[in-house]
Amino acid sequence: xxxxxxxxxxxxxxxxxxxxxxxxxxxxxxxxxxxxxxxxxxxxxxxxxxxxxxxxxxxxxxxxxxxxxxxxxxxxxxxxxxxxxxxxxxxxxxxxxxxxxxxxxxxxxxxxxxxxxxxxxxxxxxxxxxxxxxxxxxxxxxxxxxxxxxxxxxxxxxxxxxxxxxxxxxx
Numbered sequence: 001x002x003x004x005x006x007x008x009x010x011x012x013x014x015x016x017x018x019x020x021x022x023x024x025x026x027x028x029x030x031x032x033x034x035x036x037x038x039x040x041x042x043x044x045x046x047x048x049x050x051x052x053x054x055x056x057x058x059x060x061x062x063x064x065x066x067x068x069x070x071x072x073x074x075x076x077x078x079x080x081x082x083x084x085x086x087x088x089x090x091x092x093x094x095x096x097x098x099x100x101x102x103x104x105x106x107x108x109x110x111x112x113x114x115x116x117x118x119x120x121x122x123x124x125x126x127x128x129x130x131x132x133x134x135x136x137x138x139x140x141x142x143x144x145x146x147x148x149x150x151x152x153x154x155x156x157x158x159x160x161x162x163x164x165x166x167x168x169x170x171x
Contacts, residue, residue: 008075010046014149015084015113016056017041018163022103022111029055041148049075059083062092084162089113109136110163115170116143118157132161 017037024034033055040047053060060074063083067074070082082088090112093100100108116132119142123129130145130153147153147166158170 007046008077008080009049009052011077011084012052012056012080013041013046015080015162015167016052016059017148018165018167019056019059019111021163022107023055028057084113086113086115109141112162113167114161116145116159116161118153118155118159120155121153130166132159132166134161 020029020034020037023029024031033051037047037051037055039045047055063074063079066083066088067076067079070076070079072079093108093111095101100111103111114134114136116134119131119133121128121130128147130147131142132145133140133142135141143161143164145159145161145164145166149166149168151159151166151169153159153166153169160167160170
């Protein structure tokens, strides 16, 4: 499995990238940083640890706390995977210490990690658009998502989504 061979920085950036636009809108980074990171994600380039820690400061505060609880380094792949798990990440989004609580519930929901099923794939303006479905509190949600990592995806595949991005396919 490709994901097992992925280094910590790649895995972190893959999951963190969807947050970058929110961080930009919140004026926590400059447009140039956003543009550099967008170029990196589009060209499969992994930023340095320094750039990642400087960009995703809130994530690293939480990652370091989690790493301490797990008695590991914050760059340990197990810590990063746990941080971006639905349980851990979504609990942080709703916590009082997160900066997300100033956003409306719809934005907070986008920032959460969800396991979803590919409902349908449509080609719109030459681009394959993925429509996913998942449930929150028993209510079914349908969302359009971007397959930015060009995963091989078909209807009925199960995927992990973060914001409006498909992050990985679940086997």
